[in-house]
Amino acid sequence: MSAEIIDGKAFAEAFRGRLAVQVAAFAAAAKRAPGLAVVLVGEDPASAVYVRSKGKATRAAGMESFEHRLPATVAQDELLALVDRLNADPAVDGILVQLPLPGHIDERVVITRIDPDKDVDGFHPVNAGRLATGLEGFVPCTPLGCLMLLKDRLGDLAGLDAVVIGRSNIVGKPMAQLLLGESCTVTIAHSKTRDLSSVVRRADIVVAAVGRPRMIKGEWIKPGATVIDVGINRTEDGLVGDVDFAGAASVAGAITPVPGGVGPMTIAVLLRNTLVSAHRRASVPYEKGSL
Numbered sequence: 691m692s693a694e695i696i697d698g699k700a701f702a703e704a705f706r707g708r709l710a711v712q713v714a715a716f717a718a719a720a721k722r723a724p725g726l727a728v729v730l731v732g733e734d735p736a737s738a739v740y741v742r743s744k745g746k747a748t749r750a751a752g753m754e755s756f757e758h759r760l761p762a763t764v765a766q767d768e769l770l771a772l773v774d775r776l777n778a779d780p781a782v783d784g785i786l787v788q789l790p791l792p793g794h795i796d797e798r799v800v801i802t803r804i805d806p807d808k809d810v811d812g813f814h815p816v817n818a819g820r821l822a823t824g825l826e827g828f829v830p831c832t833p834l835g836c837l838m839l840l841k842d843r844l845g846d847l848a849g850l851d852a853v854v855i856g857r858s859n860i861v862g863k864p865m866a867q868l869l870l871g872e873s874c875t876v877t878i879a880h881s882k883t884r885d886l887s888s889v890v891r892r893a894d895i896v897v898a899a900v901g902r903p904r905m906i907k908g909e910w911i912k913p914g915a916t917v918i919d920v921g922i923n924r925t926e927d928g929l930v931g932d933v934d935f936a937g938a939a940s941v942a943g944a945i946t947p948v949p950g951g952v953g954p955m956t957i958a959v960l961l962r963n964t965l966v967s968a969h970r971r972a973s974v975p976y977e978k979g980s981l
């Protein structure tokens with residue numbers, strides 16, 4: 691058996707096309723475009739690439755992109771002052787401070803300074819709490835993108851066994867919350883989990899977000915399972931995921947590739963969250979479920 695390859699790149703492109711139509715409708719109603727501010731501290735080349743592709747995608751969807759570049763040596767207070775200005779700027783619906791930040795800056799302090807209602811990354815503890823308690827807020831882009839791919843393939847997820855490998859605040863924990871919200875039976879596995887292969891073998895849905903190249907082996911996968919690979923690891927053989935793709939693709943029912951799977955969904959959901967924020971802030975109603 692050979693798995694269906696879930697084409698996240700094509701899905702994200704189609705989704706961004708639908709978003710552009712909804713952005714135009716928002717702009718006509720609100721007399722302004724949705725605005726996303728991206729803050730990049732330092733010159734990390736990989737981060738600079740992401741920030742550039744976010745800016746391109748933002749403009750292509752008809753939104754305004756405000757890019758702020760600060761030197762790696764910037765004082766934390768100066769970064770916080772920029773966040774304060776963006777919080778107060780009516781043209782800014784979404785604020786993203788690219789992580790990681792230089793060592794002398796406390797990421798938690800910066801993230802908690804962002805207005806939770808502009809926190810389109812969904813990283814603010816208020817948004818984590820809203821997700822955990824079922825309140826409206828912002829959900830982190832990568833796990834929400836993974837959920838969109840899962841629902842597109844599987845429809846109703848209720849009752850399915852889901853295993854999330856990784857417990858980060860950015861992917862693992864919110865992914866588990868989302869799957870729980872869909873009435874999956876959710877297991878969160880991590881580096882201290884005993885007998886990981888047996889835990890993975892139970893799962894109808896496997897989400898791998900550990901950041902270790904090809905750690906999840908094909909023999910661990912239940913035949914027919916859906917495998918979502920969040921890992922982006924730069925290795926000597928190029929970009930690889932957390933899942934041994936060749937091994938898993940021979941047993942899974944469907945699997946996301948790296949690249950071209952989850953990554954493009956992250957940016958598409960960032961635009962989606964920004965448009966949702968714009969609607970809420972401008973009190974322009976939108977159809978729930980259409981975004």
Ligand SMILES: Nc1nc(=O)c2c([nH]1)NC[C@@H]1CN(c3ccc(C(=O)N[C@@H](CCC(=O)O)C(=O)O)cc3)C=[N+]21
Pocket residue numbers: 740786787788789790811831922929948949950951952953954955956957
């Ligand atoms: N506050 C914050 N929010 C983020 O969302 C955030 C961040 N900081 N810091 C960096 C990571 C990384 N990230 C990616 C987004 C898209 C791709 C993506 O589209 N990847 C392509 C491949 C790109 C390549 O070739 O490198 C793919 O998987 O097909 C990857 C990684 C968002 N991040």
